Amino acid sequence: MSNVDRREFLKLVGAGGVGVGAGFMLAESAKHPLEHLIPYAVPPEEFSSGVATWYNSVCGMCPAGCGISVRTREGRAKKIEGNPSHPVSQGRLCALGQAGLQVLYNPDRLSSPLLLDGASGSFRPATWVEGVDKVAGALSSARNVVVLSRGIRGHLAQIFERFAGSLSSANLLQYDFAHEDALYVGNRESFGIDRLPYYDIANTRYLVSFGADYLNGWISPVHHSLGFGTSRQGGHDRGYFVQVEPRMSVSGASADRWVPANPGTEGLLALGIAQQIVAMGGYSGADRDAWTSTLAPYDIASVSQRTGVNDDIVRQIAEGFMHTRPGLAITGGAATRHVNGVNTAIAVNTLNYIAGNVGIEGGILFNPAAPLATTGEENRGAYESLANLVTHAENGSIDALLVYDTDPVFTMPADSGFREALEKIPFVASLSSFMDETTAMADVVLPSHTYLESWGDDVPEPGVGFSVGAVSQPVVAPLYNTQAVGDTLIAIAAHMGHSDAIPWASTEECIKDGWRQVHAQGGSGDFDAFWRSLLQAGVYGRNIRDTRAVSLDPTVVAGMDANEPTFSGNAATYPFTLHPYTSMRMHDGRGANLPWMLELPDAMTSVVYSSWVEINPVTAEELGVRQGDVVEISSEHGSVTAPVYVYPAIMPDVVAMPVGQGHSKLGRYAKNRGSNPLSIVAAQTDAKSGSLAWAATRVSVAPTGQRAKLVTMSGESRELGRNIVQTTGGAAGSAGHSAKLNSIPIKVEAV
Amino acid sequence: MVLVALAGMVVGYWANAAFFPGTSPQQPIDFSHKVHAGDNEIPCQYCHVQARRSVSAGVPSVNKCMGCHLEVATDRPQVRLLTNYWESGEPVPWIKVHDLPDFVHFTHKRHVAAGIECQTCHGAVESMDVVSREAPVKMGLCLACHRENEVEHGTDCWTCHK
Ligand code: SF4
Numbered sequence: 001m002s003n004v005d006r007r008e009f010l011k012l013v014g015a016g017g018v019g020v021g022a023g024f025m026l027a028e029s030a031k032h033p034l035e036h037l038i039p040y041a042v043p044p045e046e047f048s049s050g051v052a053t054w055y056n057s058v059c060g061m062c063p064a065g066c067g068i069s070v071r072t073r074e075g076r077a078k079k080i081e082g083n084p085s086h087p088v089s090q091g092r093l094c095a096l097g098q099a100g101l102q103v104l105y106n107p108d109r110l111s112s113p114l115l116l117d118g119a120s121g122s123f124r125p126a127t128w129v130e131g132v133d134k135v136a137g138a139l140s141s142a143r144n145v146v147v148l149s150r151g152i153r154g155h156l157a158q159i160f161e162r163f164a165g166s167l168s169s170a171n172l173l174q175y176d177f178a179h180e181d182a183l184y185v186g187n188r189e190s191f192g193i194d195r196l197p198y199y200d201i202a203n204t205r206y207l208v209s210f211g212a213d214y215l216n217g218w219i220s221p222v223h224h225s226l227g228f229g230t231s232r233q234g235g236h237d238r239g240y241f242v243q244v245e246p247r248m249s250v251s252g253a254s255a256d257r258w259v260p261a262n263p264g265t266e267g268l269l270a271l272g273i274a275q276q277i278v279a280m281g282g283y284s285g286a287d288r289d290a291w292t293s294t295l296a297p298y299d300i301a302s303v304s305q306r307t308g309v310n311d312d313i314v315r316q317i318a319e320g321f322m323h324t325r326p327g328l329a330i331t332g333g334a335a336t337r338h339v340n341g342v343n344t345a346i347a348v349n350t351l352n353y354i355a356g357n358v359g360i361e362g363g364i365l366f367n368p369a370a371p372l373a374t375t376g377e378e379n380r381g382a383y384e385s386l387a388n389l390v391t392h393a394e395n396g397s398i399d400a401l402l403v404y405d406t407d408p409v410f411t412m413p414a415d416s417g418f419r420e421a422l423e424k425i426p427f428v429a430s431l432s433s434f435m436d437e438t439t440a441m442a443d444v445v446l447p448s449h450t451y452l453e454s455w456g457d458d459v460p461e462p463g464v465g466f467s468v469g470a471v472s473q474p475v476v477a478p479l480y481n482t483q484a485v486g487d488t489l490i491a492i493a494a495h496m497g498h499s500d501a502i503p504w505a506s507t508e509e510c511i512k513d514g515w516r517q518v519h520a521q522g523g524s525g526d527f528d529a530f531w532r533s534l535l536q537a538g539v540y541g542r543n544i545r546d547t548r549a550v551s552l553d554p555t556v557v558a559g560m561d562a563n564e565p566t567f568s569g570n571a572a573t574y575p576f577t578l579h580p581y582t583s584m585r586m587h588d589g590r591g592a593n594l595p596w597m598l599e600l601p602d603a604m605t606s607v608v609y610s611s612w613v614e615i616n617p618v619t620a621e622e623l624g625v626r627q628g629d630v631v632e633i634s635s636e637h638g639s640v641t642a643p644v645y646v647y648p649a650i651m652p653d654v655v656a657m658p659v660g661q662g663h664s665k666l667g668r669y670a671k672n673r674g675s676n677p678l679s680i681v682a683a684q685t686d687a688k689s690g691s692l693a694w695a696a697t698r699v700s701v702a703p704t705g706q707r708a709k710l711v712t713m714s715g716e717s718r719e720l721g722r723n724i725v726q727t728t729g730g731a732a733g734s735a736g737h738s739a740k741l742n743s744i745p746i747k748v749e750a751v
Numbered sequence: 752m753v754l755v756a757l758a759g760m761v762v763g764y765w766a767n768a769a770f771f772p773g774t775s776p777q778q779p780i781d782f783s784h785k786v787h788a789g790d791n792e793i794p795c796q797y798c799h800v801q802a803r804r805s806v807s808a809g810v811p812s813v814n815k816c817m818g819c820h821l822e823v824a825t826d827r828p829q830v831r832l833l834t835n836y837w838e839s840g841e842p843v844p845w846i847k848v849h850d851l852p853d854f855v856h857f858t859h860k861r862h863v864a865a866g867i868e869c870q871t872c873h874g875a876v877e878s879m880d881v882v883s884r885e886a887p888v889k890m891g892l893c894l895a896c897h898r899e900n901e902v903e904h905g906t907d908c909w910t911c912h913k
Contacts, residue, residue, distance in 0.1 A: 011752060012752060012755050015752045015753070015755045015756040015759070016755045016756065016758065016759040017759065018756060018759065019755065019756035019757060019758065019759020019760040019761075019762070019763065020759040020760070020762050020763035020766070021759075021763060022756075022759075022760050022763060023759060023760035023761060023762060023763025023764035023765075023766075024763035024764065024766060025763075026760065026763070026764055027763070027764040034776065034846060034847075035846070035847040035850055036844050036845065036846055036847065037810050037845040037846065037847045038842050038843075038844050038845065039809070039810045039811060039812045039813065039842050039843065039845070040812045040813070040842060041812060041813040041814065041836070041837070041840050041841060041842045042812060042813070042814045043812045043814075048801055048804055048805050048809075049801050049805060049807050049809040050801060050805035050806040050807035050809065050859075051801070051804060051805045051806075
């Protein structure tokens with residue numbers, strides 16, 4: 001060591017020091033991080049750490065009203081399942097329902113009241129006292145107030161009604177983009193019923209769906225999927241499924257027969273099938289002659305020519321529908337969003353009526369009155385009522401708008417002028433839970449609890465054929481400084497000096513009070529026991545059915561000759577029909593801020609995280625575009641861009657786009673992702689229902705020269721000889737016994 | 752020089768482990784298991800009531816502590832600390848001493864039901880003023896015990912890692 005000089009020595013000391021330090025830090029980093037063990041100060045009665053507590057409630061993610069069971073631990077919701085005793089969901093749940101947790105825990109949830117700071121134009125957090133004071137102040141001096149919300153069902157609707165009643169002049173308006181207005185009006189005109197009937201898919205043997213994607217989002221997807229499974233594999237004769245639509249949906253892909261028909265002609269086809277059935281002697285009512293003459297214009301040749309469906313196919317469906325009992329025809333989705341939407345609904349009702357499917361199991365069953373006194377459907381407004389709101393706002397006759405959990409700025413077409421109208425309203429307050437496009441334009445935001453933190457009750461719509469009501473209860477304590485929407489309305493009314501207008505101190509009391517009445521009409525035992533068991537079950541039913549006999553008058557159909565769909569935009573400049581479609585993933589756009597929904601591959605294209613436009617391969621070749629080429633889709637009212645997805649199962653003159661993305665707000669996951677086809681549709685309505693004809697716009701498609709990487713889960717949608725999709729021929733059994741099967745049986749029975 | 756640095760690392764690592772083991776962290780209240788479980792012979796499950804019912808043994812809620820301490824030893828400074836928490840309605844932010852990694856599924860309920868003494872894993876808590884992690888609760892300990900008692904599926908991976 002004698003050759004270690006001073007310099008070398010210092011080096012070694014340095015190296016040793018660094019080593020010791022590094023070793024120390026290494027040991028430090030290998031240690032378990034400090035964790036806390038925090039007990040309750042006073043634990044809730046049923047609490048047991050480490051043991052899950054389940055609560056039954058109602059899904060709030062779409063208006064179907066499935067029953068849920070939520071697993072909670074240590075006061076946190078962990079997993080949502082279906083409530084097995086709820087007749088709508090029967091223990092099942094759709095993906096959007098599962099993602100309810102991501103609404104609850106969403107990092108972009110509004111966590112406290114916000115006030116718009118006039119000078120900076122941005123929001124600043126405020127207290128509830130400040131916020132309520134501001135809203136109450138603005139409402140007291142307003143002459144005309146509009147309370148705009150999503151559809152409010154159950155007793156909560158009474159708080160809304162009484163709140164509006166306490167103001168000098170207020171309109172209640174409930175708007176959901178996906179609400180099937182045309183079906184309601186169609187049912188009223190055909191049968192004189194106000195609620196949706198029960199579509200008994202489970203027991204049907206022959207289903208013809210005119211555009212209703214009942215497996216992927218249409219009105220009650222969980223229940224209809226269950227029904228589909230039962231009809232197919234329920235141990236009786238297998239049901240046969242026909243899907244009529246210009247673009248193959250999930251239901252189309254699951255059907256036995258997919259029939260592309262010109263957009264908007266679905267009703268014509270239904271009447272054509274009905275005409276055939278009458279002609280073949282399948283209808284024996286006393287008014288047979290009247291029907292024969294009423295349906296005469298829908299002879300097979302003209303229907304086939306107008307719908308683009310081969311006459312053989314029309315005949316085959318007519319025969320199948322007539323001879324396979326029971327049968328069921330349904331319609332909805334884009335098919336009822338044409339200018340003749342109600343006519344289509346009536347046409348499909350007619351087909352059911354002619355084929356004898358009304359009021360029978362496996363067909364249409366009417367829903368009896370709910371056990372609850374109110375269903376809340378009474379204040380429903382179609383698109384037209386929002387268009388009226390625009391007119392009134394523009395001429396300055398609306399002073400204040402209260403909006404809750406509906407986002408018309410996103411779902412209304414730009415052409416409707418809603419955004420501009422909103423800017424003209426002097427005072428806007430939002431009670432929504434997220435900073436969506438509409439809330440972003442508010443002056444005051446008083447954020448509400450999510451459905452997992454609130455009290456409520458519900459009458460599922462469509463019902464299930466007997467009398468059902470359900471209760472939703474908070475499954476966790478509120479995460480943030482938010483309030484139940486009903487409590488906020490009560491607080492505002494009280495602040496304005498109208499505390500006697502709403503007789504309940506809280507939403508919970510209102511709901512409980514409503515169920516006291518239900519209990520008084522035949523609940524067993526004392527109310528507290530009834531309430532306890534009601535909350536445990538989550539659902540309450542009475543075996544009451546609506547067996548009224550209805551008849552459909554031929555004059556209803558005779559009066560609707562203007563059946564031909566019309567489109568906005570001329571065919572020369574805008575050669576394609578835009579077919580926007582909704583899905584269970586995004587619903588009306590509310591799924592776009594939920595990462596689970598974004599990363600869930602679309603069921604048909606397997607695209608994740610973005611929007612796309614589906615184009616037929618032939619059309620794509622004509623346009624000179626390939627998969628992933630970004631194209632501009634333009635209507636007379638604007639344009640959006642999206643990458644091409646080459647989709648063989650779409651008519652060549654139709655282009656389809658999924659609804660739900662293309663948000664400019666709604667939080668980090670939704671913002672600036674994808675594009676919104678609704679923004680370019682024309683603001684034209686179906687005159688009979690006043691609903692937006694969002695499937696009746698023509699567009700042009702032009703390449704932009706750019707490319708985008710479409711993230712798909714399937715590398716190639718064609719089979720390319722890999723024999724990965726095995727099918728049986730159309731004529732079952734004709735392949736005979738000599739065909740080689742690649743399947744492997746579980747066991748072979750000894751003969 | 753590299754050798755010197757490496758040697759230094761070993762020394763540093765050892766020094767950390769020896770002098771800063773982190774197995775008995777400073778708690779918000781100097782709670783003594785010796786006084787409660789040892790001198791006063793309060794059974795473990797009187798306070799850790801969940802142990803026989805749940806995956807986690809649970810720590811007593813503040814109102815459980817106050818069940819006794821409204822009356823007992825109310826003038827001791829540490830009990831005063833507790834009373835402060837109680838009066839302000841706050842929980843006591845205890846720090847975990849025994850903690851398994853998240854990839855280990857351990858349930859107290861099963862082990863209590865099988866008659867395993869708490870001390871097998873937690874050490875002689877009743878003699879500790881300050882609880883520290885004494886038994887090496889690592890996979891070896893679990894496996895040795897499972898083998899010795901011939902636990903059904905006791906050495907399968909997915910029994911603990913699931
Ligand atoms: S269908 Fe609607 S109500 Fe039912 S689970 Fe899905 S989102 Fe919820």
